[in-house]
Amino acid sequence: MRVSTLISGLSSISGLALAQTTIEPEDFSVVDALADLGVDVTEIPALETFSGIETRSTDKACAAACESLSFLFGSKISNPSSTGYSNFTDSFWSVQQEEVQPRCVFRPSKNTDVSTAVLLSRFTGCHFAARSGGHAAFSGASSAPGGISIWFKDMDAVTLKEDKSVASIGPGNNWLTAYSALEPYGLAVIGGRAASIGVGGFLLGGGISYHSNLYGWACDNVESFEVVTASGLIVTASEKSFPDLYWALRGGGNNFGLVTKYNLYTIPAPTLYGGARIFMETEFGDVVNAWVNVANNASVDPHAQQYVAFLSNSGMNLATAELTYTKNVSNAEIFNQYRSIPAISDTASPKTLVEYVEYLETENPSGLREIYWPISAALDEDYALWVVETFMSMLPEMAGVSGAQPVIIFQAITEPMLQNMKNFGGNALGLEDKTVPVHIVHVSCWWDNASDDETVYAFVHKFIDKVTEQAKTLGLFDEYVYMNYASMFQDPIAGYGDANKARLQSVAKKYDPREVFQTLQPGYFKLNGAPVTRTW
Template sequence: MHLPTLIGGLSAIGGLAQAAATSPVIEADDFSITGALQDLGVDVSQIPALDSFAAIETRSTDKACAAACASLSFIFGSKVSAQETTGYNNFTSSFWSVQQEEVQPHCVFRPAKSTEVSTAVLLSRLTGCEFAARSGGHAAFTGASSAPDGISIWFKDMNAVALNADKTVASIGPGNNWLTAYAALEPHGLAVIGGRASSIGVGGFVLGGGISYHSNLYGWSCDNVESFEVVTASGLIVTASATSYPDLYWALRGGGNNFGLVTKYNMYTIPSPELYGGARTFLEPEFPQVINAWINVINNATVDGKAQQYVAFLRTQGMNLASAELTYVKNDPNPEIFKQYRNISAISDTSSAKTLVEYVEYLETENPFGLREVYWPISAALDERFANWVVDLFYSMVPEVADVAGAQPVLIYQGITEPMLNNMKNHGGNPLGLAGSSGPVHLLHISCWWKNESDDKTIYAFVNKFMEKVMAEAKSVGVFNEYVYMNYASMFQDPIARYGADNKAQLKKIAKKYDPREVYQTLQPGYFKLDGPPVTPSF
């Protein structure tokens, strides 16, 4: 296995911070794209593909992207892969969901440093060719991190993991997934607040929030970032922190890809002892007891923050099952907080002691590649009667997709606990709109995979119908919460709008400041934008 380079030293983490602190961020009205490229050592007059190409401001065209990709190839050579090449096929074949694999960009660009990312963004602006950026590529819908007919920026080669001098901050490149990040830090006895499955990319996970095994102790991933290195729309590279560009720092902690391309995540480190956990599986008669235990663990997070859990409800081989993934961030096989679960009769239990690397590798088996996928979340106040009602509804509706080839719908329950909510107030807060919640939040979502594109609308309509019923019930009994978790959101949802009107307005104001010509809204249209969902429902 190839692991990222581990480099010591403060310079690896904050090298551009001083320059960023003194450089203008807001684009001047007379901003020159060619001038900015010239500052990066790119003379556009020397690029053959641009000789006769007139800059355009409209949607990407074949001509625009042919010029952009040819220009990147002229400058960077083998770092650019055209269609029907090995490098290109390696990119398209390595996505988690088939919907992402199906996207055909005009070219794939693998930058090795931040200034090369700046060049790609500026060439996109110069030509009008759309782009997308990929960290792990773990989204469940078309175009989230690959640009149809455009430039797909693959961060794969920006995979360094560095520690500062006292090892309190790890600088993690966006080319890492959580397996490579954890594997680089584990020899030091350290980790960061990151994902729970190995192939999930660092980038999208952090920018959308990021629930971790350690979140009851430290909060979500976005709330444990010391600073972000960001390529702005003008190609300028800035370091955003609580003291340097604090508005941009706030926006990036949940605001997604709307403000720039993050080329370095500088994250606070935590100790990484051995964990204990696994899946404990129950039959249907035990479901009410399981839900009661799930609620009590959420409420007891204020007493013991070492516990993390989620419960998955599914039907397999004719049986209705509840699988509770119970993780304790210490090698303790029977902590008090999980005793209620242990006292419920189970048909299987995979719990064991695991390192963090071993744990994310184990959980990866629950997220198979090569299938069509959808995730779809909502939120509600924690309420036992409501939680039981939703489970009953789920199993009553599962037969509606029983004849869809390969379909496996799963209802997953998690809790946003009071310690998590309290940690969202750290370092100036975040834009998620959750910190004011009056008590724990029930985060529920449908995960479903299936085989055939011809069944897409059937699955989307099924999940939408289920969620509409759930939302109606939640509103009826007074437990509905507006929040939508970006990292699980379907392409038909608008997470930014669910952060609250004030936070959305503030995010738009910040985006306008750092990206006055809306490059990251119009030329990078994939994923969740500030003004609506990626796709308007058509089922």
């Protein structure tokens, strides 16, 4: 049978999805599901010796899976000796991700291609990973060691609903391409703050935006998700259609399916005013006070967005406040306190959203070893200042690590953000009942050499333990872990609370009863535990 005949039935799956009352029946057959896609497994040479979905060796399974995808899709598959493969591995943000060597890279061009890949993974027993932007800071988050790495790069369409109220964005986009496509229409969406961050992981993990005090997080502004389920069926999850899946995808990560389209509510494209205002260590107390006051006044003026980073650079301890206003206003009253503090630099200027994410991309260099690690606590000025002082006192411990740049970043989950988390049936994050702002203490560090990995991890862990213990002592600690900043040693789902975790597990069981997205897609944050167990 020719390849064109094998895949001729692919377009039928969306209709099948709508007709199904059970996403995956007990007598589900992968072979039959592939046949519904127009794929006859008996005609694929690499599958001649395969008769079912029993346990197989990873090497054999993934060789068969990749050869099958190559037979069906030709140039959409890249093997280790190809340019397409090196383009994939060389384009990750963190070196830990670049180091992963998948058996093959698959670049689907439409949703039914993704269905076929998921089903072939099930048939052969080969594990897979899916990549949108590839901005995670640990190995295997969006690339499959020895398996199938699904790269959404070619699924990069951005289209508008006729009334322009919703933008449909493919998972191959990052925020620069998404914003650039919408800007000529005078529109934007609630999305990321740096150019190269992919839309996929960002939206599924929550998504703090420049506009979050106005509209909530990015996940709170998704009209619907187009999802490839474990059975290969394609459903559109919204507040009215598959509402349980819609809720789970708003913060639940990659545990329920592969999203092939994000339908986001649009907003008017802004000209923002903002940039970094940098302060010396003598001003840290005033900076923390200003940060707390702006966070507490988010309901008074929700156009303000801020975060503050504390670091040591060229022998100087510095605070960098990124102050953004969602209107082109240079003297917004809410930032008056910051402007009254003597600064050594201020880059504030008018910027379009496209210009802003390009500017901030320079603050997130790629090609380095990276770690993120957050905790949460109730907003408290004394605690915040104690965290800064503790961090600065520990920095000499990293002096011997080549290229190391440890940073702590303060962000607040404000009252208007918390209120917006109740929209459209709520999200999965477990924050909607909070009555006071939440302080995210976020550690970020980059460094040069793999030989220093354990030193860096131990340093960050030591600091996190200290600030966690202090938060608990003061009665401020919050179990919430922001997935988009979480380290490989953390379990964000547990931080959503027992009830939300149980609900997420129930949704996963309904849509993925054989746990395909827990076992065959093992990367990133699963429903039961951290990706990596600490060894120190």
